[in-house]
Amino acid sequence: EKAEIGLIGLGTMGSNLALNIAEKGHRIAVFNRTPARTQAFVESAGALRDMVVPCGSIEELAAAIRPPRPIIIMVLAGDPVDQQIAALRPVLAANDIIIDAGNANFRDTMRRFEELDGSGLTFIGMGVSGGEEGARHGPSIMVGGTPESYARVEDVLTAISAKYKGEPCAAWLGPNGAGHFVKTIHNGIEYADMQMIAEIYGILRDGLSMTPKQIAPVFAGWNKGRLESYLIEITASVLEADDPKTGKPVVDIILDRAGQKGTGKWSVIEAQQLGIPATAIEAAVAARVLSSMKDERLAAEKAYGANTLKFAGNKDEVLGDLELALFAGKIAAYAQGFAVMAGASKEFGWNLPMPTIAKIWRAGCIIRSQFLDTIAEAFGKADRSTNLLMVPAFVEIMGKAHPSLRRIVARAAEAGLPVPALSSALAYFDGYRQGRGSTDLTQAQRDFFGAHGFERIDEPGAHHGPWGSGS
Numbered sequence: 001e002k003a004e005i006g007l008i009g010l011g012t013m014g015s016n017l018a019l020n021i022a023e024k025g026h027r028i029a030v031f032n033r034t035p036a037r038t039q040a041f042v043e044s045a046g047a048l049r050d051m052v053v054p055c056g057s058i059e060e061l062a063a064a065i066r067p068p069r070p071i072i073i074m075v076l077a078g079d080p081v082d083q084q085i086a087a088l089r090p091v092l093a094a095n096d097i098i099i100d101a102g103n104a105n106f107r108d109t110m111r112r113f114e115e116l117d118g119s120g121l122t123f124i125g126m127g128v129s130g131g132e133e134g135a136r137h138g139p140s141i142m143v144g145g146t147p148e149s150y151a152r153v154e155d156v157l158t159a160i161s162a163k164y165k166g167e168p169c170a171a172w173l174g175p176n177g178a179g180h181f182v183k184t185i186h187n188g189i190e191y192a193d194m195q196m197i198a199e200i201y202g203i204l205r206d207g208l209s210m211t212p213k214q215i216a217p218v219f220a221g222w223n224k225g226r227l228e229s230y231l232i233e234i235t236a237s238v239l240e241a242d243d244p245k246t247g248k249p250v251v252d253i254i255l256d257r258a259g260q261k262g263t264g265k266w267s268v269i270e271a272q273q274l275g276i277p278a279t280a281i282e283a284a285v286a287a288r289v290l291s292s293m294k295d296e297r298l299a300a301e302k303a304y305g306a307n308t309l310k311f312a313g314n315k316d317e318v319l320g321d322l323e324l325a326l327f328a329g330k331i332a333a334y335a336q337g338f339a340v341m342a343g344a345s346k347e348f349g350w351n352l353p354m355p356t357i358a359k360i361w362r363a364g365c366i367i368r369s370q371f372l373d374t375i376a377e378a379f380g381k382a383d384r385s386t387n388l389l390m391v392p393a394f395v396e397i398m399g400k401a402h403p404s405l406r407r408i409v410a411r412a413a414e415a416g417l418p419v420p421a422l423s424s425a426l427a428y429f430d431g432y433r434q435g436r437g438s439t440d441l442t443q444a445q446r447d448f449f450g451a452h453g454f455e456r457i458d459e460p461g462a463h464h465g466p467w468g469s470g471s
């Protein structure tokens with residue numbers, strides 16, 4: 001019996017995805033460049049062994065799959081993907097489907113679609129979220145490609161995906177780069193979410209002098225309310241954990257230097273290209289970069305003196321405010337992420353389905369949460385390009401939440417505690433809802449030094465100022 005699908009690249013993500021596919025009753029052919037790894041994978045498959053067809057070459061792999069052959073490639077993003085495609089081309093035939101399931105830059109995905117155009121082969125750029133666990137037991141899957149190629153793999157993908165109240169968290173989102181773009185923005189939002197949580201933790205630790213063991217139940221409590229989400233849940237677990245070596249809370253022995261692999265940065269770059277503000281995501285990326293400059297920060301702390309200011313206010317009230325502030329910050333960050341997707345949707349003609357995106361993020365992925373169900377429902381009733389902040393349900397929610405964000409950002413500033421993502425979120429909100437801003441002055445200056453012209457509030461057309469000799 002032929003395999004239903006193939007997979008190349010048996011690293012952790014690839015192996016887990018393959019086991020997930022096998023477990024859902026789909027025979028899968030697998031290949032890895034290092035045969036020992038294929039062997040190890042087969043041995044690890046246990047009871048699923050019968051559903052796995054190990055292959056010693058890509059020719060063998062191609063021959064093992066029912067045509068048109070879908071082949072998932074799960075290799076490092078970048079050149080390895082191009083090399084794998086080049087290796088596959090000669091062994092594949094018309095209508096076969098190469099599926100890149102890595103964290104590709106959607107611009108590479110767009111290029112690969114173009115390169116395969118006219119070859120008879122088709123391509124799918126597939127975003128997969130949920131880490132190792134998700135890949136093994138149910139990720140969120142964001143597909144970009146033709147509806148025909150999706151139809152060939154839909155059964156497998158919906159079977160292996162996470163389920164939210166029975167609904168699969170896998171969907172076709174649009175042509176070519178749409179899936180990888182949406183995955184990138186998922187990660188951008190993930191960065192903002194994580195950074196805002198870290199900022200709140202910083203306030204609790206440094207502003208309110210709480211220990212990790214005292215902070216853990218705060219997050220665990222929040223996880224029962226409107227902030228219920230995977231990231232809040234794991235935050236509570238992380239803060240509970242002790243280091244076996246020293247007996248200290250693990251967070252206290254972890255170096256405060258955050259890594260990143262690029263998707264957050266890509267989100268920000270694309271947002272800038274599209275002319276869509278994504279300041280909370282940008283702040284989160286910059287915060288990781290700043291965190292990596294450990295030596296410089298230590299030197300600066302010496303130069304300016306360590307901050308000894310404390311956070312003002314009654315602790316219970318502050319805790320209540322922190323919860324709502326985090327929620328408000330989250331709304332602004334998601335509004336930005338969705339706005340970037342709306343911008344890209346228009347730019348690339350994808351017609352991205354915002355309610356579907358929110359729905360397939362409700363389970364399986366890293367940013368899964370109750371909140372995404374609220375977004376899915378709200379977007380279901382709105383035009384797909386509406387900013388989340390203008391969707392009626394959110395006007396009400398944000399109307400109640402922003403005063404807390406304001407108080408927290410103000411007090412953090414007074415206490416010398418950096419809250420870059422929360423304060424960017426607040427500034428975005430305040431700028432967004434300010435009917436008359438202050439760029440009248442910017443326009444005047446541009447006209448003054450460069451005769452760029454400005455619009456008047458009382459007359460159409462381009463105008464110039466009475467600047468006199470300086471202009």
Ligand code: 6PG
Binds near residue numbers: 190
């Ligand atoms: C997911 C994650 C996953 C991963 C990224 C981001 O959705 O499962 O986003 O893709 O964690 O690699 O990681 P960095 O923080 O290393 O950029």
